[in-house]
Amino acid sequence: MKFSLDTGKLKRSVTAIAVCTGILLSNSLQASDVEFEASGNIALEQRYFFDDALHSEQLSHSQTSFSVEPELYWQWNDGSDSLLFTPFYRVDSHDSQRTHGDIRELAYIHASDDWELRLGIRKEFWGVTEFQHLVDVINQTDGVEDFDGEDKLGQQMVNLSLVNDWGIVDVFLLPGFRERTYAGSEGRLRGPLVVDEDNVNYESSAGQQHLDVALRWSHSVGDFDLGASWFHGTNREAYLTPTAQNTLQQASLQQYYSQMDQLGVDVQATLGDWLWKFEGIHRSTSLEDFWASQAGFEYSFVGVFESNIDLGLLMEHSWDSRGEVALGAQGSLMQNDLFVGARLAFNDMQSSELLMGFGSDLDHNAFSFIIEANRRFGDNFIASVDVRLLQSNDENDLLYTLSNDDHAQVSLAWYF
Amino acid sequence: MLTKKILLSAVIMVSALSLTLVSNASFALSAEEQKGSDISVEAKKRDLGWQDSTADMQMLLRNKQGQESIREIKMKSLEVDNDGDKSLTIFNKPRDVKGTAFLSFSHPVDADDQWLFLPALKRVKRISSRNKSGPFMGSEFAFEDLSSFEVEKYSYKYLGVEEVNGLTNFKVEQYPVDENSGYTRRIVWLDTLEYRINKIDFYDRKNSLLKTLTFSDYKQYLAKHWRADKQEMINHQNGKSTELKWSNYDFKTGLTDSDFNRNSLKRAR
Numbered sequence: 001m002k003f004s005l006d007t008g009k010l011k012r013s014v015t016a017i018a019v020c021t022g023i024l025l026s027n028s029l030q031a032s033d034v035e036f037e038a039s040g041n042i043a044l045e046q047r048y049f050f051d052d053a054l055h056s057e058q059l060s061h062s063q064t065s066f067s068v069e070p071e072l073y074w075q076w077n078d079g080s081d082s083l084l085f086t087p088f089y090r091v092d093s094h095d096s097q098r099t100h101g102d103i104r105e106l107a108y109i110h111a112s113d114d115w116e117l118r119l120g121i122r123k124e125f126w127g128v129t130e131f132q133h134l135v136d137v138i139n140q141t142d143g144v145e146d147f148d149g150e151d152k153l154g155q156q157m158v159n160l161s162l163v164n165d166w167g168i169v170d171v172f173l174l175p176g177f178r179e180r181t182y183a184g185s186e187g188r189l190r191g192p193l194v195v196d197e198d199n200v201n202y203e204s205s206a207g208q209q210h211l212d213v214a215l216r217w218s219h220s221v222g223d224f225d226l227g228a229s230w231f232h233g234t235n236r237e238a239y240l241t242p243t244a245q246n247t248l249q250q251a252s253l254q255q256y257y258s259q260m261d262q263l264g265v266d267v268q269a270t271l272g273d274w275l276w277k278f279e280g281i282h283r284s285t286s287l288e289d290f291w292a293s294q295a296g297f298e299y300s301f302v303g304v305f306e307s308n309i310d311l312g313l314l315m316e317h318s319w320d321s322r323g324e325v326a327l328g329a330q331g332s333l334m335q336n337d338l339f340v341g342a343r344l345a346f347n348d349m350q351s352s353e354l355l356m357g358f359g360s361d362l363d364h365n366a367f368s369f370i371i372e373a374n375r376r377f378g379d380n381f382i383a384s385v386d387v388r389l390l391q392s393n394d395e396n397d398l399l400y401t402l403s404n405d406d407h408a409q410v411s412l413a414w415y416f
Numbered sequence: 417m418l419t420k421k422i423l424l425s426a427v428i429m430v431s432a433l434s435l436t437l438v439s440n441a442s443f444a445l446s447a448e449e450q451k452g453s454d455i456s457v458e459a460k461k462r463d464l465g466w467q468d469s470t471a472d473m474q475m476l477l478r479n480k481q482g483q484e485s486i487r488e489i490k491m492k493s494l495e496v497d498n499d500g501d502k503s504l505t506i507f508n509k510p511r512d513v514k515g516t517a518f519l520s521f522s523h524p525v526d527a528d529d530q531w532l533f534l535p536a537l538k539r540v541k542r543i544s545s546r547n548k549s550g551p552f553m554g555s556e557f558a559f560e561d562l563s564s565f566e567v568e569k570y571s572y573k574y575l576g577v578e579e580v581n582g583l584t585n586f587k588v589e590q591y592p593v594d595e596n597s598g599y600t601r602r603i604v605w606l607d608t609l610e611y612r613i614n615k616i617d618f619y620d621r622k623n624s625l626l627k628t629l630t631f632s633d634y635k636q637y638l639a640k641h642w643r644a645d646k647q648e649m650i651n652h653q654n655g656k657s658t659e660l661k662w663s664n665y666d667f668k669t670g671l672t673d674s675d676f677n678r679n680s681l682k683r684a685r
Contacts, residue, residue, distance in 0.1 A: 037685075039511060039514055039515075073685070075685065079685060082683065082685075111679070114674060116679050116683075123538045125538045125539040161679055163679060168677070168679060220678075225542045270542050270544055270545075273544055275542070275543075300544055302549060348554050349554040379509070
């Protein structure tokens with residue numbers, strides 16, 4: 001069992017934020033009505049891996065888990081002030097690293113006419129593309145949650161948002177860094193070596209306490225939605241290096257978090273049935289400098305087959321100046337990859353949806369295939385089925401090490 | 417050179433002519449078309465000046481077998497002079513979409529600007545507004561049935577006077593200008609006293625009767641603006657229906673442009 005927020009320093013900065021928030025709250029709470037709302041979800045998830053595990057410590061076929069994510073919300077001054085608290089916990093039947101908790105959000109927001117102050121632990125998303133999120137760097141990935149990397153850990157921040165005629169400017173101060181979560185030795189969907197959560201190094205002498213800063217401008221001009229961002233601080237992606245195997249200890253991966261500077265732009269043009277999307281970044285760390293982009297489109301057909309069903313077709317291409325990842329060297333998994341997808345929205349009472357995606361590396365023979373289907377049952381239940389198939393013939397490719405991890409996942413969530 | 421000049425002046429003349437046609441539309445309209453347009457202009461005019469409004473909406477979806485499903489939505493709207501209205505739609509039920517919010521800047525003729533906020537990912541997505549004919553939240557209301565009425569969205573024809581629910585009504589046929597509309601025409605009944613819409617018949621792309629919407633329990637706000645507390649949409653082709661109930665109507669609450677941007681979309685409740 002493990003709780004992600006277990007370091008003393010982190011606890012202190014969380015406490016500091018909570019105290020600040022408390023002071024602000026007690027000042028502005030007087031003589032106004034507080035509205036309270038509780039909601040959330042509880043979910044049961046069952047995974048089934050089709051093949052035997054590659055490594056003996058790994059679970060064999062079946063993995064069950066249970067998660068809970070309540071959301072508590074208070075607002076006062078007609079919604080100008082609000083407090084949001086979203087804790088999260090998952091219990092996993094096999095992978096001790098996947099049994100984990102997090103504070104997704106614990107934030108106070110004050111909204112004025114042309115500015116907003118957001119204080120606490122929050123989640124912030126940047127970008128426009130679907131298959132890879134290059135520009136999005138504020139939150140750390142909660143890697144054990146799911147294979148797609150869409151789940152994020154809460155990030156402590158002070159965020160001032162200024163609304164101007166020429167766009168919204170967001171200033172971020174990010175005290176306290178969160179380490180990425182990785183599958184444990186019993187877990188599937190990992191490489192041959194386990195990432196060691198106790199063997200972590202930082203470039204900055206401040207370690208996890210480095211104060212990161214970020215700046216973002218976003219604006220809508222006619223059919224165009226534009227964004228530009230700058231991030232300076234600890235790289236959310238660790239460089240992983242194998243440690244030497246000895247008689248006492250098995251070889252594992254050491255995490256090294258460098259400092260980085262990243263400039264990013266994102267553009268979406270919404271032209272009739274077409275959505276054109278582009279994300280581009282330049283990232284500079286002490287170990288490397290590179291450019292990367294994700295670009296593509298989404299086209300929708302409304303009411304196909306003379307029904308209410310909408311069909312969306314997606315295509316995106318990934319490019320990275322580092323080229324292919326080589327063993328023991330830096331590189332990218334998405335250096336020249338093509339993704340295509342189809343999304344069916346049935347627009348029925350149950351909000352049934354089906355998404356299919358296919359990703360392929362154009363430089364060598366590797367592919368991934370996903371199907372996601374979900375539907376509402378009654379008023380409060382959502383059932384979903386996911387199938388993921390992964391294949392590669394290149395042993396330097398992460399997908400190669402995951403070749404035995406094809407799986408299906410069924411989940412049932414109750415929303416309240 | 418000379419032919420080019422002549423061509424050019426011809427083009428200018430033609431465009432000048434078409435401008436006159438647009439600005440003085442009565443020139444080309446028959447008496448029925450003119451009257452149909454006048455009634456719609458008057459209906460819009462009588463409701464002008466509400467500035468902004470907030471309201472709660474409950475949707476009751478019913479299928480052929482009588483199974484029901486509820487949607488709960490909060491709406492905030494801002495009247496915009498010389499353009500379409502701005503609106504913020506916030507979903508509360510079903511619970512799995514709670515916190516989802518939808519921001520729309522509507523335009524009389526041009527495509528609307530629309531953004532969707534997805535709370536699980538904290539992501540704001542600009543979406544295509546071409547899907548007008550699709551169902552709203554699985555209901556029998558299409559997106560276009562819920563968007564604000566703008567005179568420029570239709571051309572008109574007056575069909576006469578008819579009695580509906582004991583009131584004398586104008587009967588006006590409306591033809592959508594937008595080719596993405598799911599309808600060939602709508603027939604609208606408005607009472608001759610207050611210009612309130614009492615009933616609408618919708619005809620699909622094949623011109624057969626698709627749906628009927630009836631309005632009831634009208635209330636007047638600020639001694640001017642009439643709003644129906646109840647709207648019932650019946651789909652004649654699939655046997656499904658959707659009942660819409662409005663409550664907590666409030667006008668001139670002091671909403672401004674700053675309540676209708678990306679930031680307000682993200683924290684909408």
